[in-house]
Amino acid sequence: MSDRATPVAVRPDYDPLADPDWQEPEQPRSRLSWSRLTALVLVLGLIGAGGFYGFRYLRDTAGPTAKSWAVPYVDVTLTPTFQFQDPTANPANDVALGFVVADPKSACRPSWGGAYTLDGAGKQLELDRRIDQLRKAGGDITLSLGGLNNSELAVACTNQQQLTDAYRQLITRYDVKTLDLDIEGTAVADRASLERRVTAVATVQKERVKAGKKLTVWLTLPVSPAGLTDDGVGVVRGMLEGGVDLRGVNVMTMDYNNGDARPDMLALSLSALSGTHKQLTDLYLRLGTKLTSPQVWSRIGATPMIGQNDIDTERFTLDDAEGLARFAVDNGLGRVSMWSLNRDAQCRGTFANVVVHSNTCSGVDQEALAFSKVFAGLPGKAPGSDDRDSVEIPNRAATDDDPDTSPYPVWRMSAMYVAGYKVVWHGVVYEAKWANSGVDPSAAPAAGTQTAWSVIGPVSPVEKAPRPVPVITGVSKVWQPGRTYQRGTRVLYEGLPYEAKWNTTDEAPSTEFPIDADDPWKPLFTIPGEPKTN
Template identity: 45%
Template sequence: MSRRKNDAGEDVQPAESGAAPRKRSGRHPGKRLSPWRVLLGIAVATVVVASAVTVPWYLTQRDAAVAETAGPQWFGGYFDVTAADVSMSPTTGDGNDDTVVLGFVVAASAQRCAPTWGTYYTLAEAGQQLDLDRRIDGIRREGAHVAVSFGGALNTELAVACDTTSSLMQAYSRVLERYSVTTIDLDLEGAALLDTAAADRRATAISALQRQHEARGGALDVWVTLPTATTGLTDAGLDAVRRLLEGGVTLAGVNVMTMDYGTDLGGATMAEASIQALNEVHDQLTQLYRNQRIALPAAGAWAVMGATPMIGQNDVRDEVFTLADATELSDFAQQRDLARMSMWSINRDRTCGPNYPDVSAVSDSCSGVEQGTQTFAGILSTGFDESPSDAAATPAATPMPDDPETSPYPIWSEDAPYSHGVRVVWHGYVYAAKWWVSGGPEPDDPTQTADATSWVLVGPVLAEDRPFALPTVADGTYPEWNVGTVYRKGTRVVVDGVPFEAKWWTQSEDPMDGVTDRDRSPWEVLE
């Protein structure tokens, strides 16, 4: 990600409006004024009157885009939805009302104005294949909050693909309504930062959505996340903030990506470089809000700022954000009372395993630094114990009865084998296998520790779940499986109308095991 240095301009205080000149006697009382002096006096009086009228009108017409009191101070790590296995449960920070920021919702393509998760899944497909709706429900049941991030470094941002404000509003609304989120994050990078037409559509659509929420007695908190250099936001980044404000968006804050600087840091640590960047952004936002005549909270620009480091190994090989950096940045953020602390990403908050040979190569699944028993989330969340607004209240725990006719996945059985990632239902909840497992203990066995259990809780069975059903074929399509027959690779059989195909030579192994054992069973279901 290339960045350019911003021109550092001195803060210029706006000239104070003067009062109309007072009539007084001069050195030549009674002296007749020339026509030129009369005209000049009229012109001066006109300017003074205009300034006395126009400025107050502007100030009264312009709604402040930030409340005069600071908002909540919250921690929310980003969770890369498409990079995570279903059996991976998003962890939060220190457990004090933290937030999970789900990323990234983007357009289906450069020409298709439809919200998707990373272009890989539609919202419906994410619900079916990733159990995302259920996992969101589970996150909330555990006391955490959920926000959604639009954009990111890859793919096409929605405002770029949607060529009308109405279509963009519809795309945003589909996400907000499906997941009941009231905090969103606009992650603007690359082409999305340079497209001014998209920026204006984005501002108009978001502003209208905020007014809709307000009309219903609610609120929509909007954060904009931007790349930075150690010298501050780029000109395009500042312009993105300005266009949102001028478009009527009430910004909860500006989140700064303190990562991937790609320049010589002059021996500075990643924490020192990040603190320098945040100080520069603070000054930029102070001037920008002053220019826009928008009141900041009493704490100033710090109260509308957030920081998001990339934990561990950054995309730039020489940049590594260590646990010590996390501690130093956390201390600074608390001293300045930043409104938000985040990190990229929850998926990476662990030490890489011994079989990952080059930790300088960025992994989606580990940090690249030795963490021991510590987590970056635990350090960075310190002091950020509040939460952004979350319209979806924690649902009551009312598990539905286990019924094979209505359950979205097979009911767990002690006799069945299960491959990694396979999901089952047990006592009204959905669980995913962490590795191949057969037999007990039960998925909800309370004596099992998090490390020892073979199962991870995904979330409750939901009333709107569709029943699990295997595909069937017409009678006579394939021969019935026989326990004594030898079957070679590619042979097809049916069991109770369900079609299977042999993956290799097999005899006497029940094809039905292939429903849940996708790794070791010689049979796979024909879809």
């Protein structure tokens, strides 16, 4: 990390070796000097025909220095919401949540996919609660900024201080330990935004170190079968020269569009990874640091697009996934991700000989979560899904749920819950997977069966009771005991509007939610936790 106030300009097209006036900056003695590097190049040039190219790809037979880490991507804003915190839906322990981008209404304000503010995602998507639940179960998140769509913060926000504040806000709110910078499209060559991003990331990373909290940074970049683009290499160099402690470079092994009628996606991916390995070996040498081959592999990640890619002819199969996993283990690849957990299922219906491009299914024949299970077995993952299944919130059976401090209705044995309904039970928020009644959300399912409830996450000690929202106005008559009300009559009860479903006498409207189907009064209001109906 550097203490420089101004970052070094990023120049992806600049090659110091081709510049006769370029001089190696002064480096600590422990680093490889330029004179020693030149001598070593000459020696290797005499040894083999590979010349400097062979030197860049310096081999070390000591074996892998890292255990590959599985961290699949989840598209946070995609409908239906993917329950990444639920081990039955996500075999991986860690996930990369994407994508944070600039708010369309305020360029320097971070948003989720341009659709939700941070607070909006917390309320409407239960994002903060689900992250908390994942962590309580032994997993963690990587926060991914950028992506192909929308405007990345550093591109949209031209005010350096406000951009740095935005990064700081994200890292503080989500207590981020790993940051993923997904730079695609024109952003890869946007030098002004690259410099702003470097300054912001270096600043917040340094602040976290001072606070005793490490911030790991990955770059995610497009790749060809030959490796990174020239602009991509420039992005990496700019990060390193700008004082960012870069953990590694994750390359998107997808969408090669090389013209093959039946491309071998595994072969293309391994070629891309090998090309990136050579480029990073060379880059670190140019900056005065000699890394062995295993050390470089540990700084590289791979992210395939599972199943059908955006290019019609390209399909990344389960066999390809298994081959990539073997390569990752054999070489000590630092990271393996995939796009995305949302897509790890077979498309419904019949799609024989038809290309299917979908955000919610893979477009190939597979069992649900088949790709996830391949990569979740990588040895570098945190405690696995079996451990997550056994994790319980302490003393939850002894927790008394107070309706005044529960953000959703407290679960009731007799109530009928439709799919998507949220409840609180023993201090935990659950969501119904399908219509059910009398199924204890906290109870373990019988062997060979699935539970009717998804765990969303724990109730915060500062939360309050849900506030019903009336859907009509103008009701003024207050319900009174002893009176007969005709069908269609509207009344207020405890300040909320109801409508009689049939003639009723001396039956007060219910305040237990959800209201039973046989209750004579229909609520004319909505309760947080109820799924939206069209």
